[in-house]
Amino acid sequence: MSDIVISVRDLTKCFGNFTAVDRISFDVRKGEIFGFLGANGAGKTTAMRMLCGLSYPTSGSGSVAGFDVMREGELIKRHIGYMSQRFSLYNDLTVWENMRLFAGIYGLSAKQTEERATELLNRLNFSSERNTLVGSLPLGWKQKLSFVIATIHRPEVVFLDEPTGGVDPVTRRQFWEMIYEAAEGGTTIFVTTHYMDEAEYCTRVSIMVDGEVRALDTPFRLKQQFAAESMDEVFRVLARGAKRGG
Protein backbone atom coordinates (compact mmCIF):
# COMPACT_ATOMS: atom_id res chain seq x y z
CA MET A 1 0.00 0.00 0.00
CA SER A 2 1.16 3.49 -0.77
CA ASP A 3 1.19 6.28 1.73
CA ILE A 4 -2.31 7.37 0.84
CA VAL A 5 -4.43 7.00 3.97
CA ILE A 6 -7.72 8.47 2.84
CA SER A 7 -8.77 8.19 -0.75
CA VAL A 8 -12.13 9.39 -1.99
CA ARG A 9 -13.58 9.26 -5.52
CA ASP A 10 -16.90 10.87 -6.49
CA LEU A 11 -18.28 10.34 -3.03
CA THR A 12 -21.93 11.40 -2.94
CA LYS A 13 -24.60 11.46 -0.27
CA CYS A 14 -28.21 12.30 -0.99
CA PHE A 15 -31.05 12.73 1.48
CA GLY A 16 -34.11 12.41 -0.71
CA ASN A 17 -33.77 15.07 -3.39
CA PHE A 18 -31.15 16.96 -1.48
CA THR A 19 -27.54 16.26 -2.41
CA ALA A 20 -25.60 17.00 0.74
CA VAL A 21 -22.26 15.87 -0.64
CA ASP A 22 -21.79 16.07 -4.39
CA ARG A 23 -19.10 13.88 -5.98
CA ILE A 24 -16.12 14.86 -3.89
CA SER A 25 -12.71 13.39 -4.66
CA PHE A 26 -9.42 13.80 -2.83
CA ASP A 27 -6.49 11.92 -1.32
CA VAL A 28 -4.90 12.42 2.05
CA ARG A 29 -1.31 11.25 2.62
CA LYS A 30 0.08 9.66 5.71
CA GLY A 31 1.20 12.18 8.32
CA GLU A 32 -0.60 15.04 6.65
CA ILE A 33 -2.65 17.62 8.49
CA PHE A 34 -5.59 17.90 6.18
CA GLY A 35 -7.81 20.94 6.74
CA PHE A 36 -11.42 20.33 5.78
CA LEU A 37 -13.10 23.70 5.51
CA GLY A 38 -16.52 24.90 4.54
CA ALA A 39 -19.32 27.13 5.74
CA ASN A 40 -22.09 25.66 7.87
CA GLY A 41 -24.30 23.50 5.69
CA ALA A 42 -21.65 23.01 3.03
CA GLY A 43 -21.64 19.27 3.68
CA LYS A 44 -18.54 18.92 5.83
CA THR A 45 -20.19 16.95 8.60
CA THR A 46 -21.97 14.61 6.20
CA ALA A 47 -18.71 13.92 4.38
CA MET A 48 -16.90 13.30 7.61
CA ARG A 49 -19.62 10.94 8.86
CA MET A 50 -19.16 8.84 5.75
CA LEU A 51 -15.42 8.72 6.26
CA CYS A 52 -15.90 7.64 9.89
CA GLY A 53 -18.15 4.75 8.91
CA LEU A 54 -21.23 6.36 10.44
CA SER A 55 -23.27 6.61 7.27
CA TYR A 56 -23.17 4.96 3.90
CA PRO A 57 -22.43 6.95 0.73
CA THR A 58 -25.18 7.04 -1.87
CA SER A 59 -22.61 6.54 -4.60
CA GLY A 60 -18.92 6.85 -5.28
CA SER A 61 -16.13 5.08 -3.52
CA GLY A 62 -13.57 5.71 -0.86
CA SER A 63 -11.22 4.09 1.54
CA VAL A 64 -9.96 5.07 4.96
CA ALA A 65 -6.91 3.40 6.48
CA GLY A 66 -7.19 0.81 3.74
CA PHE A 67 -10.83 -0.08 4.36
CA ASP A 68 -13.74 0.50 2.06
CA VAL A 69 -16.25 3.10 3.21
CA MET A 70 -19.08 1.23 1.50
CA ARG A 71 -18.53 -2.16 3.04
CA GLU A 72 -16.08 -1.95 5.90
CA GLY A 73 -17.46 0.79 8.13
CA GLU A 74 -16.95 -1.28 11.26
CA LEU A 75 -13.29 -1.94 10.41
CA ILE A 76 -12.71 1.73 9.71
CA LYS A 77 -14.03 2.58 13.16
CA ARG A 78 -11.30 0.50 14.77
CA HIS A 79 -8.53 2.30 12.94
CA ILE A 80 -9.55 5.88 13.41
CA GLY A 81 -9.78 8.28 16.31
CA TYR A 82 -12.48 10.89 16.62
CA MET A 83 -12.83 14.06 18.60
CA SER A 84 -16.13 15.88 18.35
CA GLN A 85 -16.74 19.60 18.45
CA ARG A 86 -18.63 19.17 21.66
CA PHE A 87 -16.60 18.14 24.65
CA SER A 88 -17.24 14.47 24.90
CA LEU A 89 -15.48 12.90 27.80
CA TYR A 90 -17.36 11.90 30.92
CA ASN A 91 -17.31 14.66 33.51
CA ASP A 92 -18.19 12.35 36.35
CA LEU A 93 -15.29 10.01 35.67
CA THR A 94 -11.67 10.71 36.49
CA VAL A 95 -8.97 11.31 33.90
CA TRP A 96 -7.75 7.76 34.34
CA GLU A 97 -11.22 6.23 34.18
CA ASN A 98 -11.94 8.03 30.93
CA MET A 99 -8.69 6.73 29.49
CA ARG A 100 -9.41 3.23 30.67
CA LEU A 101 -12.89 3.31 29.16
CA PHE A 102 -11.75 4.34 25.71
CA ALA A 103 -8.74 2.06 25.81
CA GLY A 104 -11.15 -0.76 26.65
CA ILE A 105 -13.46 0.20 23.81
CA TYR A 106 -10.57 -0.08 21.34
CA GLY A 107 -9.51 -3.40 22.76
CA LEU A 108 -6.30 -2.47 24.57
CA SER A 109 -5.28 -4.89 27.27
CA ALA A 110 -4.98 -3.75 30.89
CA LYS A 111 -1.19 -3.66 30.61
CA GLN A 112 -1.22 -1.75 27.32
CA THR A 113 -3.72 0.70 28.79
CA GLU A 114 -1.56 1.36 31.81
CA GLU A 115 1.54 1.95 29.68
CA ARG A 116 -0.20 4.10 27.15
CA ALA A 117 -2.01 6.18 29.78
CA THR A 118 1.19 6.82 31.70
CA GLU A 119 2.95 7.82 28.52
CA LEU A 120 0.20 10.20 27.44
CA LEU A 121 -0.21 11.74 30.88
CA ASN A 122 3.52 12.34 31.10
CA ARG A 123 3.56 13.97 27.72
CA LEU A 124 0.76 16.30 28.80
CA ASN A 125 2.38 16.93 32.18
CA PHE A 126 -0.85 15.60 33.56
CA SER A 127 0.33 12.78 35.80
CA SER A 128 -0.76 14.60 38.95
CA GLU A 129 -4.32 14.89 37.64
CA ARG A 130 -4.70 11.20 37.01
CA ASN A 131 -7.42 10.80 39.61
CA THR A 132 -9.09 14.17 39.16
CA LEU A 133 -12.67 14.22 37.95
CA VAL A 134 -12.65 15.49 34.39
CA GLY A 135 -15.54 17.83 35.20
CA SER A 136 -13.33 19.90 37.48
CA LEU A 137 -10.63 20.54 34.83
CA PRO A 138 -10.46 23.82 32.88
CA LEU A 139 -11.85 23.65 29.33
CA GLY A 140 -8.45 23.91 27.63
CA TRP A 141 -7.16 20.92 29.55
CA LYS A 142 -10.26 18.97 28.76
CA GLN A 143 -9.75 19.58 25.04
CA LYS A 144 -6.17 18.41 25.22
CA LEU A 145 -7.26 15.37 27.14
CA SER A 146 -9.94 14.64 24.54
CA PHE A 147 -7.27 14.72 21.87
CA VAL A 148 -4.90 12.32 23.56
CA ILE A 149 -7.77 10.00 24.38
CA ALA A 150 -8.79 10.06 20.71
CA THR A 151 -5.29 8.80 19.93
CA ILE A 152 -5.00 6.34 22.81
CA HIS A 153 -5.20 3.32 20.50
CA ARG A 154 -2.65 4.82 18.05
CA PRO A 155 -5.11 5.22 15.20
CA GLU A 156 -3.85 5.80 11.67
CA VAL A 157 -6.19 8.74 11.16
CA VAL A 158 -7.66 11.13 13.69
CA PHE A 159 -10.77 13.08 12.76
CA LEU A 160 -11.07 16.35 14.62
CA ASP A 161 -14.41 18.11 14.28
CA GLU A 162 -13.83 21.76 15.17
CA PRO A 163 -11.61 20.77 18.08
CA THR A 164 -10.76 24.28 19.26
CA GLY A 165 -14.20 25.81 19.49
CA GLY A 166 -14.50 28.06 22.53
CA VAL A 167 -10.87 27.69 23.55
CA ASP A 168 -8.60 30.67 24.28
CA PRO A 169 -5.77 31.53 21.83
CA VAL A 170 -2.97 30.31 24.08
CA THR A 171 -4.57 26.90 24.51
CA ARG A 172 -5.35 26.77 20.81
CA ARG A 173 -1.69 27.34 20.11
CA GLN A 174 -0.75 24.49 22.49
CA PHE A 175 -3.40 22.32 20.96
CA TRP A 176 -1.94 22.79 17.51
CA GLU A 177 1.50 21.91 18.82
CA MET A 178 0.02 18.61 19.95
CA ILE A 179 -1.48 18.08 16.52
CA TYR A 180 1.91 18.70 14.90
CA GLU A 181 3.57 16.31 17.27
CA ALA A 182 1.05 13.59 16.44
CA ALA A 183 1.43 14.24 12.70
CA GLU A 184 5.20 13.99 12.96
CA GLY A 185 4.70 10.64 14.66
CA GLY A 186 2.96 9.46 11.48
CA THR A 187 -0.67 9.96 12.48
CA THR A 188 -2.80 11.52 9.78
CA ILE A 189 -4.92 14.41 10.96
CA PHE A 190 -8.21 15.28 9.32
CA VAL A 191 -9.46 18.50 10.86
CA THR A 192 -12.43 20.80 10.34
CA THR A 193 -12.27 24.32 11.65
CA HIS A 194 -13.87 27.73 11.38
CA TYR A 195 -10.69 29.54 12.35
CA MET A 196 -8.85 30.62 9.23
CA ASP A 197 -5.58 31.17 11.07
CA GLU A 198 -5.73 27.47 11.91
CA ALA A 199 -6.19 26.69 8.25
CA GLU A 200 -2.76 28.20 7.69
CA TYR A 201 -1.26 25.54 9.94
CA CYS A 202 -2.54 22.71 7.77
CA THR A 203 -0.41 20.86 5.27
CA ARG A 204 -3.19 21.03 2.73
CA VAL A 205 -6.65 22.54 2.81
CA SER A 206 -9.84 21.67 0.99
CA ILE A 207 -12.74 24.08 0.90
CA MET A 208 -16.28 22.78 0.43
CA VAL A 209 -19.05 24.91 -1.00
CA ASP A 210 -22.56 23.61 -1.69
CA GLY A 211 -21.53 19.99 -1.24
CA GLU A 212 -18.57 20.19 -3.63
CA VAL A 213 -14.86 20.56 -3.02
CA ARG A 214 -14.14 23.89 -4.73
CA ALA A 215 -10.48 24.24 -3.84
CA LEU A 216 -7.77 21.92 -2.63
CA ASP A 217 -4.10 22.73 -2.18
CA THR A 218 -1.51 23.94 0.29
CA PRO A 219 -2.46 27.18 2.01
CA PHE A 220 0.40 28.90 0.24
CA ARG A 221 -0.69 27.94 -3.25
CA LEU A 222 -4.35 28.59 -2.52
CA LYS A 223 -3.46 32.14 -1.58
CA GLN A 224 -1.48 32.48 -4.79
CA GLN A 225 -4.26 31.03 -6.86
CA PHE A 226 -6.85 33.42 -5.47
CA ALA A 227 -4.38 36.30 -5.20
CA ALA A 228 -5.28 36.60 -1.54
CA GLU A 229 -3.39 37.85 1.49
CA SER A 230 -4.77 35.24 3.86
CA MET A 231 -6.78 32.03 3.96
CA ASP A 232 -9.61 34.13 5.32
CA GLU A 233 -9.78 35.98 2.03
CA VAL A 234 -9.62 32.76 0.02
CA PHE A 235 -12.49 31.39 2.02
CA ARG A 236 -14.57 34.53 1.56
CA VAL A 237 -14.10 34.53 -2.20
CA LEU A 238 -15.23 30.92 -2.42
CA ALA A 239 -18.05 31.16 0.10
CA ARG A 240 -19.52 34.20 -1.65
CA GLY A 241 -20.72 31.96 -4.45
CA ALA A 242 -22.54 29.63 -2.07
CA LYS A 243 -26.20 29.02 -2.85
CA ARG A 244 -27.05 27.27 0.36
CA GLY A 245 -27.52 29.43 3.41
CA GLY A 246 -24.90 29.08 6.10
Next chain:
Amino acid sequence: MKQNFGSFVKKESLHILRDKRTMLVVMLIPVVLMILFGFAISTEVNNVNVAVVAPERTDGVRDAVEKLSQNEYFTFKGYISSDEIDLNLRSGKVGVVVVFASDYDRRVAQVKDGISTKPVIQLVVDASNVNTAGSATAYLQGVLLGSASQQAMFETRMLFNPQMKSAYNFVPGIMGLIFILVCAMMTSVSIVREKEVGTMEVLLVSPVRPVKIIFAKMIPYFVISCIVLVIILLLARYLLGVPMSGGVSGIFSLSLLYLLLSLSLGLLVSTIASTQIAALLVSAMVMMMPILMLSGMLFPIENLPKFFQVVSNIIPARWYIDAVRKMMIQGLPLVAVWKNGVILLGMTVMILAVSLKKFNDKLE
Protein backbone atom coordinates in the same frame (compact mmCIF):
# COMPACT_ATOMS: atom_id res chain seq x y z
CA MET B 1 -14.48 -7.58 21.86
CA LYS B 2 -15.62 -8.82 25.22
CA GLN B 3 -13.33 -6.38 26.88
CA ASN B 4 -15.13 -3.30 25.69
CA PHE B 5 -18.43 -4.57 27.02
CA GLY B 6 -16.83 -4.97 30.42
CA SER B 7 -15.41 -1.48 30.34
CA PHE B 8 -18.86 -0.17 29.50
CA VAL B 9 -20.58 -1.89 32.37
CA LYS B 10 -17.86 -0.58 34.67
CA LYS B 11 -18.33 2.92 33.34
CA GLU B 12 -22.10 2.83 33.79
CA SER B 13 -21.74 1.54 37.33
CA LEU B 14 -19.35 4.38 38.09
CA HIS B 15 -21.84 6.92 36.74
CA ILE B 16 -24.47 5.59 39.08
CA LEU B 17 -22.21 5.24 42.10
CA ARG B 18 -20.84 8.76 41.64
CA ASP B 19 -24.33 10.16 41.61
CA LYS B 20 -24.90 9.55 45.31
CA ARG B 21 -28.05 11.60 45.55
CA THR B 22 -29.88 9.67 42.86
CA MET B 23 -28.64 6.43 44.35
CA LEU B 24 -30.02 7.40 47.74
CA VAL B 25 -33.35 8.42 46.27
CA VAL B 26 -33.69 5.13 44.41
CA MET B 27 -32.95 3.11 47.51
CA LEU B 28 -35.08 5.24 49.82
CA ILE B 29 -38.19 5.67 47.69
CA PRO B 30 -39.32 2.07 48.01
CA VAL B 31 -38.74 2.11 51.76
CA VAL B 32 -40.62 5.38 52.20
CA LEU B 33 -43.47 4.24 49.98
CA MET B 34 -43.76 0.96 51.80
CA ILE B 35 -43.90 2.65 55.18
CA LEU B 36 -46.21 5.36 53.94
CA PHE B 37 -48.69 3.01 52.35
CA GLY B 38 -48.16 0.31 54.89
CA PHE B 39 -48.82 2.40 57.97
CA ALA B 40 -49.72 6.00 57.41
CA ILE B 41 -52.09 5.81 54.47
CA SER B 42 -54.64 3.14 54.87
CA THR B 43 -58.13 2.58 53.69
CA GLU B 44 -58.67 -0.22 56.11
CA VAL B 45 -61.20 -0.09 58.91
CA ASN B 46 -59.42 0.90 62.03
CA ASN B 47 -60.61 2.49 65.24
CA VAL B 48 -64.11 3.16 64.03
CA ASN B 49 -66.11 4.61 66.84
CA VAL B 50 -69.51 3.04 67.18
CA ALA B 51 -72.49 4.19 69.20
CA VAL B 52 -75.62 2.12 69.73
CA VAL B 53 -79.23 3.18 69.90
CA ALA B 54 -81.38 0.62 71.62
CA PRO B 55 -84.70 1.46 73.30
CA GLU B 56 -84.45 -1.72 75.31
CA ARG B 57 -81.15 -3.27 76.24
CA THR B 58 -82.24 -6.78 75.71
CA ASP B 59 -80.01 -9.85 75.67
CA GLY B 60 -79.73 -9.74 71.92
CA VAL B 61 -78.57 -6.14 71.97
CA ARG B 62 -76.12 -6.74 74.77
CA ASP B 63 -74.75 -9.72 72.94
CA ALA B 64 -74.16 -7.63 69.82
CA VAL B 65 -72.53 -4.79 71.75
CA GLU B 66 -70.20 -7.23 73.42
CA LYS B 67 -69.10 -8.59 70.07
CA LEU B 68 -68.53 -5.05 68.91
CA SER B 69 -66.41 -3.95 71.80
CA GLN B 70 -64.32 -7.08 71.66
CA ASN B 71 -63.46 -6.37 68.09
CA GLU B 72 -60.18 -4.50 67.74
CA TYR B 73 -61.34 -2.49 64.77
CA PHE B 74 -64.35 -0.96 66.50
CA THR B 75 -64.52 1.09 69.64
CA PHE B 76 -67.84 1.02 71.46
CA LYS B 77 -68.65 4.57 72.56
CA GLY B 78 -71.78 3.84 74.56
CA TYR B 79 -75.53 3.97 74.15
CA ILE B 80 -77.17 7.10 72.86
CA SER B 81 -80.74 8.11 72.22
CA SER B 82 -82.12 8.42 68.72
CA ASP B 83 -82.16 12.27 68.89
CA GLU B 84 -78.40 12.26 69.43
CA ILE B 85 -77.55 10.32 66.28
CA ASP B 86 -77.16 13.33 64.05
CA LEU B 87 -75.12 15.33 66.57
CA ASN B 88 -72.75 12.44 67.27
CA LEU B 89 -72.08 11.80 63.62
CA ARG B 90 -71.71 15.46 62.75
CA SER B 91 -69.26 16.18 65.52
CA GLY B 92 -67.24 13.20 64.39
CA LYS B 93 -67.52 11.55 67.79
CA VAL B 94 -68.62 8.36 66.15
CA GLY B 95 -68.40 7.00 62.64
CA VAL B 96 -71.27 4.58 62.76
CA VAL B 97 -74.45 4.36 64.80
CA VAL B 98 -76.13 0.99 65.12
CA VAL B 99 -79.86 1.25 65.68
CA PHE B 100 -81.80 -1.67 67.08
CA ALA B 101 -85.60 -1.63 67.03
CA SER B 102 -87.38 -2.07 70.36
CA ASP B 103 -88.85 -5.36 69.24
CA TYR B 104 -85.48 -6.74 68.14
CA ASP B 105 -85.27 -9.70 70.50
CA ARG B 106 -88.89 -10.61 70.05
CA ARG B 107 -88.51 -10.63 66.28
CA VAL B 108 -85.39 -12.77 66.47
CA ALA B 109 -87.31 -15.27 68.54
CA GLN B 110 -90.29 -15.16 66.16
CA VAL B 111 -88.05 -15.77 63.17
CA LYS B 112 -86.88 -18.91 64.84
CA ASP B 113 -90.45 -20.01 65.24
CA GLY B 114 -91.16 -19.03 61.66
CA ILE B 115 -93.80 -16.45 62.55
CA SER B 116 -92.12 -13.22 61.64
CA THR B 117 -89.84 -11.73 58.98
CA LYS B 118 -86.21 -11.12 59.82
CA PRO B 119 -85.38 -8.23 62.11
CA VAL B 120 -83.68 -5.22 60.62
CA ILE B 121 -80.69 -3.49 62.16
CA GLN B 122 -80.15 0.02 60.91
CA LEU B 123 -76.65 1.32 60.36
CA VAL B 124 -76.25 5.08 60.18
CA VAL B 125 -72.84 5.75 58.70
CA ASP B 126 -70.72 8.84 58.29
CA ALA B 127 -69.99 8.46 54.61
CA SER B 128 -67.92 11.57 54.14
CA ASN B 129 -65.04 9.22 53.43
CA VAL B 130 -66.56 6.74 51.07
CA ASN B 131 -63.76 4.21 51.32
CA THR B 132 -63.82 3.99 55.09
CA ALA B 133 -67.58 4.04 55.21
CA GLY B 134 -67.83 1.23 52.72
CA SER B 135 -65.44 -1.11 54.37
CA ALA B 136 -66.65 -0.24 57.89
CA THR B 137 -70.21 -1.04 56.90
CA ALA B 138 -69.30 -4.29 55.28
CA TYR B 139 -67.21 -5.41 58.18
CA LEU B 140 -69.73 -4.28 60.80
CA GLN B 141 -72.48 -6.20 59.07
CA GLY B 142 -70.34 -9.24 59.27
CA VAL B 143 -69.70 -8.79 62.95
CA LEU B 144 -73.31 -8.10 63.84
CA LEU B 145 -74.82 -10.80 61.74
CA GLY B 146 -72.39 -13.32 62.98
CA SER B 147 -73.32 -12.49 66.53
CA ALA B 148 -76.91 -11.44 66.59
CA SER B 149 -78.96 -13.77 64.63
CA GLN B 150 -78.62 -17.38 63.87
CA GLN B 151 -80.96 -16.57 61.04
CA ALA B 152 -78.23 -14.88 59.02
CA MET B 153 -79.49 -13.03 56.02
CA PHE B 154 -76.16 -13.35 54.26
CA GLU B 155 -72.75 -14.48 55.04
CA THR B 156 -69.66 -12.66 53.94
CA ARG B 157 -66.26 -13.99 54.44
CA MET B 158 -63.24 -11.91 53.62
CA LEU B 159 -60.80 -14.42 52.28
CA PHE B 160 -57.04 -14.01 52.14
CA ASN B 161 -57.12 -10.63 53.77
CA PRO B 162 -59.75 -10.98 56.46
CA GLN B 163 -58.92 -7.73 58.19
CA MET B 164 -58.77 -6.06 54.79
CA LYS B 165 -55.32 -4.73 55.54
CA SER B 166 -54.51 -2.26 52.84
CA ALA B 167 -50.77 -2.85 53.15
CA TYR B 168 -51.25 -6.23 51.53
CA ASN B 169 -52.88 -4.55 48.63
CA PHE B 170 -50.35 -1.80 48.22
CA VAL B 171 -47.19 -3.85 48.18
CA PRO B 172 -47.74 -5.25 44.68
CA GLY B 173 -48.80 -1.80 43.53
CA ILE B 174 -45.67 -0.20 44.89
CA MET B 175 -43.60 -2.85 43.16
CA GLY B 176 -45.35 -2.16 39.87
CA LEU B 177 -44.60 1.52 40.22
CA ILE B 178 -41.10 1.50 41.61
CA PHE B 179 -39.55 -0.70 38.94
CA ILE B 180 -40.89 1.51 36.20
CA LEU B 181 -39.40 4.43 38.08
CA VAL B 182 -35.97 2.87 38.54
CA CYS B 183 -35.65 1.00 35.28
CA ALA B 184 -37.56 2.95 32.71
CA MET B 185 -37.03 6.45 33.96
CA MET B 186 -33.42 6.13 34.98
CA THR B 187 -32.23 4.23 31.92
CA SER B 188 -34.00 6.54 29.54
CA VAL B 189 -32.58 9.60 31.24
CA SER B 190 -29.11 8.11 31.24
CA ILE B 191 -29.22 7.23 27.54
CA VAL B 192 -30.63 10.60 26.59
CA ARG B 193 -28.01 12.33 28.73
CA GLU B 194 -25.28 10.88 26.54
CA LYS B 195 -27.04 12.17 23.46
CA GLU B 196 -27.48 15.58 25.03
CA VAL B 197 -23.93 15.91 26.29
CA GLY B 198 -22.42 14.63 23.06
CA THR B 199 -20.64 11.55 24.36
CA MET B 200 -22.96 9.32 22.36
CA GLU B 201 -21.44 10.70 19.17
CA VAL B 202 -17.97 9.57 20.18
CA LEU B 203 -19.26 6.16 21.22
CA LEU B 204 -20.93 5.73 17.85
CA VAL B 205 -17.69 6.47 16.01
CA SER B 206 -15.98 3.85 18.15
CA PRO B 207 -16.08 0.18 17.17
CA VAL B 208 -18.64 -0.64 19.86
CA ARG B 209 -21.93 -1.88 18.50
CA PRO B 210 -24.74 0.47 19.55
CA VAL B 211 -26.73 -2.44 20.94
CA LYS B 212 -23.86 -3.18 23.28
CA ILE B 213 -23.85 0.38 24.57
CA ILE B 214 -27.51 0.03 25.40
CA PHE B 215 -27.26 -3.35 27.08
CA ALA B 216 -24.25 -2.25 29.08
CA LYS B 217 -26.41 0.58 30.32
CA MET B 218 -29.21 -1.71 31.34
CA ILE B 219 -27.11 -4.07 33.41
CA PRO B 220 -26.32 -1.81 36.39
CA TYR B 221 -29.92 -0.61 36.56
CA PHE B 222 -31.05 -4.19 36.45
CA VAL B 223 -28.77 -4.98 39.40
CA ILE B 224 -30.05 -1.98 41.36
CA SER B 225 -33.62 -3.00 40.69
CA CYS B 226 -32.88 -6.49 41.97
CA ILE B 227 -31.54 -5.00 45.19
CA VAL B 228 -34.64 -2.85 45.47
CA LEU B 229 -36.77 -5.91 44.84
CA VAL B 230 -35.10 -7.74 47.70
CA ILE B 231 -35.56 -4.73 49.99
CA ILE B 232 -39.26 -4.54 49.13
CA LEU B 233 -39.82 -8.23 49.66
CA LEU B 234 -38.02 -8.17 52.99
CA LEU B 235 -39.98 -5.14 54.16
CA ALA B 236 -43.23 -6.69 52.99
CA ARG B 237 -42.57 -9.92 54.78
CA TYR B 238 -41.06 -8.76 58.04
CA LEU B 239 -42.34 -5.23 58.53
CA LEU B 240 -45.83 -5.48 57.08
CA GLY B 241 -46.30 -9.17 57.62
CA VAL B 242 -47.50 -9.96 54.10
CA PRO B 243 -47.84 -13.75 54.04
CA MET B 244 -46.32 -14.64 50.62
CA SER B 245 -47.53 -18.14 51.12
CA GLY B 246 -47.17 -18.86 47.41
CA GLY B 247 -43.41 -18.85 47.68
CA VAL B 248 -40.98 -16.06 46.98
CA SER B 249 -39.38 -17.65 43.93
CA GLY B 250 -42.47 -17.17 41.79
CA ILE B 251 -42.77 -13.53 42.77
CA PHE B 252 -39.09 -13.09 42.09
CA SER B 253 -39.15 -14.65 38.63
CA LEU B 254 -42.15 -12.65 37.53
CA SER B 255 -40.53 -9.50 38.88
CA LEU B 256 -37.40 -10.16 36.86
CA LEU B 257 -39.54 -10.34 33.75
CA TYR B 258 -41.20 -7.08 34.74
CA LEU B 259 -37.76 -5.51 35.24
CA LEU B 260 -36.81 -6.44 31.69
CA LEU B 261 -40.04 -4.95 30.46
CA SER B 262 -39.36 -1.70 32.32
CA LEU B 263 -35.84 -1.53 30.90
CA SER B 264 -37.20 -1.95 27.39
CA LEU B 265 -39.72 0.79 28.07
CA GLY B 266 -36.84 3.00 29.15
CA LEU B 267 -35.06 2.29 25.90
CA LEU B 268 -38.21 3.12 23.96
CA VAL B 269 -38.56 6.44 25.77
CA SER B 270 -34.91 7.24 25.07
CA THR B 271 -35.48 6.81 21.35
CA ILE B 272 -38.40 9.25 21.46
CA ALA B 273 -37.01 11.91 23.77
CA SER B 274 -34.06 14.03 22.81
CA THR B 275 -33.52 15.86 26.09
CA GLN B 276 -33.31 14.62 29.65
CA ILE B 277 -36.25 16.77 30.66
CA ALA B 278 -38.36 15.29 27.89
CA ALA B 279 -37.37 11.79 28.96
CA LEU B 280 -38.37 12.59 32.54
CA LEU B 281 -41.70 14.05 31.48
CA VAL B 282 -42.53 11.18 29.18
CA SER B 283 -41.69 8.69 31.90
CA ALA B 284 -43.70 10.57 34.48
CA MET B 285 -46.77 11.42 32.47
CA VAL B 286 -47.04 8.57 30.04
CA MET B 287 -45.96 5.81 32.38
CA MET B 288 -46.50 6.81 36.00
CA MET B 289 -49.96 8.31 35.70
CA PRO B 290 -51.57 5.32 34.02
CA ILE B 291 -49.93 3.05 36.54
CA LEU B 292 -51.28 5.04 39.45
CA MET B 293 -54.73 5.42 37.98
CA LEU B 294 -55.41 2.48 35.74
CA SER B 295 -53.36 -0.45 36.94
CA GLY B 296 -55.52 -1.36 39.86
CA MET B 297 -52.87 -0.06 42.22
CA LEU B 298 -55.10 2.56 43.82
CA PHE B 299 -58.52 1.92 42.33
CA PRO B 300 -59.97 -1.45 41.48
CA ILE B 301 -60.13 -1.91 37.72
CA GLU B 302 -63.74 -3.09 38.04
CA ASN B 303 -64.67 0.35 39.36
CA LEU B 304 -63.27 2.17 36.35
CA PRO B 305 -65.50 3.37 33.53
CA LYS B 306 -65.76 0.81 30.73
CA PHE B 307 -63.47 2.79 28.45
CA PHE B 308 -60.65 2.88 30.96
CA GLN B 309 -61.13 -0.77 31.77
CA VAL B 310 -60.28 -1.49 28.15
CA VAL B 311 -57.36 0.92 28.23
CA SER B 312 -55.98 -0.72 31.35
CA ASN B 313 -55.34 -3.88 29.36
CA ILE B 314 -52.38 -2.34 27.60
CA ILE B 315 -50.74 -1.22 30.82
CA PRO B 316 -48.10 -3.78 31.75
CA ALA B 317 -48.24 -2.86 35.42
CA ARG B 318 -51.84 -4.02 35.54
CA TRP B 319 -50.90 -7.59 34.69
CA TYR B 320 -47.87 -7.55 36.93
CA ILE B 321 -49.67 -6.13 39.95
CA ASP B 322 -52.55 -8.52 39.48
CA ALA B 323 -50.23 -11.51 39.35
CA VAL B 324 -48.11 -10.43 42.31
CA ARG B 325 -51.25 -9.84 44.34
CA LYS B 326 -52.41 -13.33 43.60
CA MET B 327 -49.06 -14.84 44.52
CA MET B 328 -48.40 -12.68 47.54
CA ILE B 329 -51.79 -12.62 49.15
CA GLN B 330 -53.72 -15.56 47.79
CA GLY B 331 -50.63 -17.70 47.88
CA LEU B 332 -51.01 -19.00 44.36
CA PRO B 333 -47.98 -20.58 42.68
CA LEU B 334 -46.39 -19.05 39.57
CA VAL B 335 -48.18 -21.49 37.25
CA ALA B 336 -51.51 -20.12 38.35
CA VAL B 337 -50.70 -16.72 36.90
CA TRP B 338 -49.22 -18.05 33.66
CA LYS B 339 -51.58 -15.91 31.64
CA ASN B 340 -50.19 -12.72 33.15
CA GLY B 341 -46.69 -14.03 32.61
CA VAL B 342 -47.32 -14.70 28.94
CA ILE B 343 -48.87 -11.28 28.43
CA LEU B 344 -45.92 -9.58 30.13
CA LEU B 345 -43.46 -11.63 28.09
CA GLY B 346 -45.27 -10.71 24.88
CA MET B 347 -45.23 -7.05 25.81
CA THR B 348 -41.53 -7.19 26.65
CA VAL B 349 -40.62 -8.76 23.33
CA MET B 350 -42.75 -6.27 21.46
CA ILE B 351 -41.43 -3.18 23.23
CA LEU B 352 -37.85 -4.39 22.93
CA ALA B 353 -38.24 -5.07 19.22
CA VAL B 354 -39.84 -1.70 18.51
CA SER B 355 -37.31 0.24 20.53
CA LEU B 356 -34.28 -1.55 19.08
CA LYS B 357 -35.62 -0.91 15.62
CA LYS B 358 -36.26 2.75 16.39
CA PHE B 359 -32.84 3.02 17.99
CA ASN B 360 -31.11 1.65 14.91
CA ASP B 361 -33.17 3.76 12.52
CA LYS B 362 -32.18 6.88 14.42
CA LEU B 363 -28.52 6.12 13.93
CA GLU B 364 -28.69 6.10 10.17
